Amino acid sequence: MNKFTKPITFFLAIVAPLLIVTLVLRQPAPDNSLLDRVRAEHPERHKSAVDHSKFEVLQKDFTNPHEITAACLSCHTGRGEELLHSAHFNWEREAFIPGRGVTYLGKKNLLNNFCTGVQSNEGSCMKCHAGYGWSDTTFDFKNPYNIDCLICHDNTGTYKKASGGSGYPVMGPNGPDFKAITASVGFPKSENCGTCHFEGGGGNNVKHGDLELALLTAGRDVDVHMGVDGMNMECVDCHTAENHVMKGRYYGVSSTNTQRLHCEDCHTSVPHTESILNEHSIKVACQTCHIPVYAKVNATKMYWDWSTATRKKDGKGYETLDKDGNVLYASIKGDFVWEKFVKPEYLWFNGTADHHLITDRVDTTSAFIRLNTMNGDYSDRNSKIVPVKVHRGKQPYDTHNLTLIQAKLWDSEPGKGALWVDLDWEKSLEEGMKYVNLPYSGHYDFIDTEMYLPVNHMVSPKTNVVTCRECHTRDNGRLAGLTDFYMPGRDRNKFVDIAGQLMLLLSFLGAASHAALRYQAARKRNTTANH
Amino acid sequence: MTKYKKAYVYKGFERFWHWNQALLIFILAFTGFEIHSSYSFLGFANAVKVHNLAAWGLIILIVFAIFWHFTTGEWKQYIPTTKNLKAQAEFYLFGIFRNAPHPTKKTVISKLNPLQRLVYLGLKILFIPVMVVSGLLYMFYRYPQGNNIEIINIGNLEVIAIVHTAGAFILLSFVLVHLYLITTGHTLTSNLKAMITGWEELEEEEIAAEEKKPEVPGKGEKKGVTGTNAPKWR
Numbered sequence: 001m002n003k004f005t006k007p008i009t010f011f012l013a014i015v016a017p018l019l020i021v022t023l024v025l026r027q028p029a030p031d032n033s034l035l036d037r038v039r040a041e042h043p044e045r046h047k048s049a050v051d052h053s054k055f056e057v058l059q060k061d062f063t064n065p066h067e068i069t070a071a072c073l074s075c076h077t078g079r080g081e082e083l084l085h086s087a088h089f090n091w092e093r094e095a096f097i098p099g100r101g102v103t104y105l106g107k108k109n110l111l112n113n114f115c116t117g118v119q120s121n122e123g124s125c126m127k128c129h130a131g132y133g134w135s136d137t138t139f140d141f142k143n144p145y146n147i148d149c150l151i152c153h154d155n156t157g158t159y160k161k162a163s164g165g166s167g168y169p170v171m172g173p174n175g176p177d178f179k180a181i182t183a184s185v186g187f188p189k190s191e192n193c194g195t196c197h198f199e200g201g202g203g204n205n206v207k208h209g210d211l212e213l214a215l216l217t218a219g220r221d222v223d224v225h226m227g228v229d230g231m232n233m234e235c236v237d238c239h240t241a242e243n244h245v246m247k248g249r250y251y252g253v254s255s256t257n258t259q260r261l262h263c264e265d266c267h268t269s270v271p272h273t274e275s276i277l278n279e280h281s282i283k284v285a286c287q288t289c290h291i292p293v294y295a296k297v298n299a300t301k302m303y304w305d306w307s308t309a310t311r312k313k314d315g316k317g318y319e320t321l322d323k324d325g326n327v328l329y330a331s332i333k334g335d336f337v338w339e340k341f342v343k344p345e346y347l348w349f350n351g352t353a354d355h356h357l358i359t360d361r362v363d364t365t366s367a368f369i370r371l372n373t374m375n376g377d378y379s380d381r382n383s384k385i386v387p388v389k390v391h392r393g394k395q396p397y398d399t400h401n402l403t404l405i406q407a408k409l410w411d412s413e414p415g416k417g418a419l420w421v422d423l424d425w426e427k428s429l430e431e432g433m434k435y436v437n438l439p440y441s442g443h444y445d446f447i448d449t450e451m452y453l454p455v456n457h458m459v460s461p462k463t464n465v466v467t468c469r470e471c472h473t474r475d476n477g478r479l480a481g482l483t484d485f486y487m488p489g490r491d492r493n494k495f496v497d498i499a500g501q502l503m504l505l506l507s508f509l510g511a512a513s514h515a516a517l518r519y520q521a522a523r524k525r526n527t528t529a530n531h
Numbered sequence: 532m533t534k535y536k537k538a539y540v541y542k543g544f545e546r547f548w549h550w551n552q553a554l555l556i557f558i559l560a561f562t563g564f565e566i567h568s569s570y571s572f573l574g575f576a577n578a579v580k581v582h583n584l585a586a587w588g589l590i591i592l593i594v595f596a597i598f599w600h601f602t603t604g605e606w607k608q609y610i611p612t613t614k615n616l617k618a619q620a621e622f623y624l625f626g627i628f629r630n631a632p633h634p635t636k637k638t639v640i641s642k643l644n645p646l647q648r649l650v651y652l653g654l655k656i657l658f659i660p661v662m663v664v665s666g667l668l669y670m671f672y673r674y675p676q677g678n679n680i681e682i683i684n685i686g687n688l689e690v691i692a693i694v695h696t697a698g699a700f701i702l703l704s705f706v707l708v709h710l711y712l713i714t715t716g717h718t719l720t721s722n723l724k725a726m727i728t729g730w731e732e733l734e735e736e737e738i739a740a741e742e743k744k745p746e747v748p749g750k751g752e753k754k755g756v757t758g759t760n761a762p763k764w765r
Contacts, residue, residue: 381679501700514711
């Protein structure tokens with residue numbers, strides 16, 4: 001017997017396990033110096049290397065925006081060629097889609113369930129085109145002088161394209177000061193990107209829900225990257241470009257697993273100190289846990305019912321608003337549902353998508369039409385669970401030809417069949433289909449459609465992430481809709497669970513009744529012995 | 532009348548192993564069923580952490596225990612036998628109520644009755660290995676898939692998880708019955724005391740027979756293992 005045996009055993013048996021458990025459960029103290037360190041490492045970004053105000057070629061009174069582009073390209077040789085091949089200019093990409101072959105798809109020709117599509121509405125839609133003069137099918141995509149450099153490179157915040165101007169800015173005395181603008185061109189700021197990407201679908205935050213004007217002024221709680229009290233990052237800090245091709249994909253229009261932007265590009269694939277969290281990244285995208293809700297400041301449109309459009313009050317179109325100023329009904333567009341602080345829905349996604357083309361047949365027996373299909377499932381090695389905004393709607397389709405319909409919505413003057421001007425569905429659909437040169441039977445109805453928009457922005461600080469139990473829970477968890485795999489805490493084998501509980505119960509009852517019988521027998525023996 | 536004499540039945544390591552295994556299995560069951568969403572106590576993340584930690588603890592303990600069993604020859608305790616098997620079953624079903632004597636004499640070289648031999652052997656070569664293997668697969672099944680190692684790719688957690696859950700129910704049922712059977716020794720508490728102190732009162736003639744046999748190597752007469760005055764802790 002050693003006098004140390006007892007304390008050592010005590011330590012090993014009781015103190016050590018407790019110590020280990022305490023150490024494991026301990027939360028590391030937050031490192032507040034991290035933000036300061038990153039700030040110090042990146043003091044000033046995207047500083048222009050030259051002073052454009054010194055260049056003679058820009059010291060002109062521009063009367064025509066094409067001249068500005070020509071002036072830019074006179075020094076920036078080759079850049080025009082890059083733009084002519086970019087999706088920002090062509091609004092389509094070459095992509096191989098299984099079952100379809102090589103396709104040329106993009107905003108140029110795809111349908112969505114917001115404003116349905118750009119064709120026949122270019123005059124208005126091209127306010128967001130990085131070009132000048134795309135008003136109809138005759139637009140020249142080969143002419144570099146049709147490129148609009150300023151929509152992305154204006155750093156004054158004063159450059160504006162005209163409404164209904166086919167992409168042209170307001171010119172003349174009411175137009176912006178082009179000398180000042182060209183004197184200070186530089187890297188695109190978030191404001192530049194936001195002009196189109198924040199206001200897609202007809203207004204702020206209508207389309208994406210995680211991309212909106214508030215990102216320019218909000219704090220880290222809304223978006224940990226762009227928060228003004230944090231790193232205050234610009235869009236192009238992540239969406240880097242090479243030869244004017246930006247990284248990052250939007251699968252409402254994209255189809256292939258290329259040129260994507262991943263959180264891992266900066267954060268690596270093992271960003272957590274806990275390996276069990278890193279292991280999740282094999283099947284779960286970062287965004288799934290780190291974007292618990294989107295539309296954190298302003299509401300986003302979740303539902304758009306075109307079927308109720310064209311109602312009139314006193315012979316005129318009208319609008320009703322909610323208390324925040326969101327349009328609930330507009331005669332030109334129909335009924336809307338808006339939501340704020342929206343929990344995303346979740347899909348398996350491998351980076352490839354398919355789209356419902358205007359020539360595809362509509363299956364009226366299915367509950368809804370998927371305008372874009374994000375491919376993936378559990379067994380697909382390249383798939384991860386991603387958060388999506390599902391935008392649901394009702395849009396017109398041809399009940400005889402069984403295709404969706406491109407509606408003509410906009411025109412500069414009445415009587416041309418534009419729905420927003422004339423409030424007449426029949427003519428709008430007829431003109432729209434005539435424009436895209438596709439058959440239209442004249443018979444239409446409305447059908448439910450869904451669109452899937454991946455949620456990638458409004459990343460929350462790490463103190464506000466989706467917790468384990470929000471997915472690992474029996475009922476109504478965030479991933480309740482993804483049923484093609486076994487998830488601990490959510491799934492169980494009912495037979496094993498019931499049989500197991502029964503076995504535990506029987507073991508307990510067996511022991512208890514055995515004990516009771518022993519007790520009884522012992523008492524009986526004692527009584528007999530005492531007599 | 533049978534005479535009883537104290538004997539040193541459970542060695543120091545054996546007791547250390549037994550009680551740590553008991554503690555770890557309790558922790559594993561408690562956190563495991565929390566992960567299974569049977570209840571909420573520590574929180575899911577903590578339950579997973581503690582469960583994984585306890586799992587490693589148990590695996591290390593098992594490695595030491597295997598070493599101990601083979602180096603001491605104690606593994607022979609678990610060789611199954613049919614001798615007295617029926618008598619032992621009959622004792623638990625009938626004899627125990629009549630205060631009948633235990634049909635199997637407990638000795639230092641044969642601590643387990645034939646039923647215990649069978650059950651513990653089953654635990655050692657079937658149920659605990661199944662839990663350890665399914666548990667390790669549970670922890671690591673993602674790696675082959677994440678790294679495209681096709682040959683050992685499993686792909687799906689479902690079977691692993693269901694086997695692990697079923698094993699947990701079986702182990703827990705064993706623990707329940709095991710806890711009750713503590714009370715079926717010579718007296719209500721003699722089994723418990725024996726596992727805590729190592730000492731148990733065994734029938735005298737058995738000890739006499741025992742004393743002639745050499746002790747476990749390194750635990751020789753020098754230290755005076757047998758006899759009532761021997762130290763409680765070794």
